[in-house]
Amino acid sequence: MTEILVLYYSQGGAVKEMAQLIARGVESVAGAQARLRTVPKVSANCEATEPDLPTTGAPYASLQDLQQCAGLAMGSPTRFGNMAAPMKYFLDGTSGLWLKGALIGKPAAVFTSSGSMHGGNETTLLTMMIPLMHHGMLLLGLPYSEPQLGVTKTGGTPYGASHVGGAMDDQPISDDEKKLCLALGKRLAETALKLQ
Template sequence: MHDILVLYYSQHGSTQALAQAIAHGIESVPGAQARLRTVPKVATVTQIATPPVPDAGAPYVELADLKECIGLALGSPTRFGNMAAPMKYFLDGTAALWMQGALAGKPAAVFTSTTTMHGGQESTLLSMMLPLLHHGMLLVGIPYTEAELTNTVSGGTPYGASHVSGSNSSTQLTDAERKLAFALGKRLASTALKLAVSTESRT
C-alpha cells in the first residue's frame, strides 16, 4: 500500500469534512491509502501553546509524513482570500525538504472551505499551490469531465475541491461538493500510483 498525505487545518470542521471525503476518494483506488494529518494553531504571546497531541481527530503532521507519502492533498479554510496562518506557518518550516528536493515530482491537490459563496475560494486554492510549485510538485485539479463541476450551485472549482460552510459553519457538504472531493482524491491517488510505479521501474 502507498500512502497519500491528506494535510489540513480546520477550525470548525468544514475543511475536515472535505478532507475525509477526499480520503474516501483516495482509498477507492486499489493500492492507495489516506494518511490524515493536521497542523496546530499558531500560538501568540497571549495564548497557551497547543498541546503536543490533539485531543481528537488527526495527529499533527511531521516532515517525515511529507517524505514518506507519494502524494499530497493540502487543505485550509479561507482567511481573507488566503490560506490560514497555521498552514502557512507549517509550510514555511519545510525549507529542509525543499533543499533536498524531497517533494519534487510528487502530485498534489488543494482544497478549501469558505463561509460565503464569494469568500475567496479560488484565491485561497491558488495561494496554497504556490509553495507546492516551489517544492517541484505536480498539481492535480478537477477536470470538467466531472459533471458536478458544471452543475454545482455551492462549492467546487477546477482548481480543487471546496465547500461553502455558511455563517455558523453548520452547513453540511452538498452532494456535489462531496462527489467533487471524492473525485479529486481518486484522481490524485491514481496519478500518484502511476508516477510511483514509473519511478520504481527506473530505479
C-alpha cells in the same frame, strides 16, 4: 501501499470533513492508502499553541509525513483569500525538504472552505499551490469531466475541491461538494500510482 498524505487545518469542522471525504476517494483506488494529518493552531506570535499530541482527530503532521508520501492533498479554511496561519506556519518550516528536493515530482491537490460564495475559495486554492510549486510538486485540479463542476450551486472549482459553509459554517457539505472531494482523492491516488 502507495500512501497519500491528506494534510489539513480545520476550525469549524468543514475542512476536516472534506479531508475525510478526500481520504475515502484515495482509498477507493486499489493499492492506495490515505494518511490523515492536521496542524496545530498558532498564536499571534506564530508559535504553536496546542499540546504536542491532539486530544481528538488526526495526529499532527511531521516533515517525515511529507517526505514519505507519494502524493499530497492539502486543505485549509479561507482567510481573506489565503490559507489559514497554522497551515502557512507549517509550510514555512519545510525549507529543509525544499533544500533536499524531497517533494519534487510528487502530485498534489488542494481544497478549502469559506463562509460565503465569493469568500475567496479560488484565490485560497491558488495561493495554496504556490509553496507546492516551489517544492516542485505536480499540481492536480478537477477536470470538467466531473459533472458536478457544471451543475454545483455551492462549492467546487477546477482548481480543487471547495465548500461554501455560510457565515456561521452551518451549511452541510452538499452532495456535489462531497462527490468532488471523492473525485479529487481518487484522481490524486491514481496519478500517484501512475507516477510510481
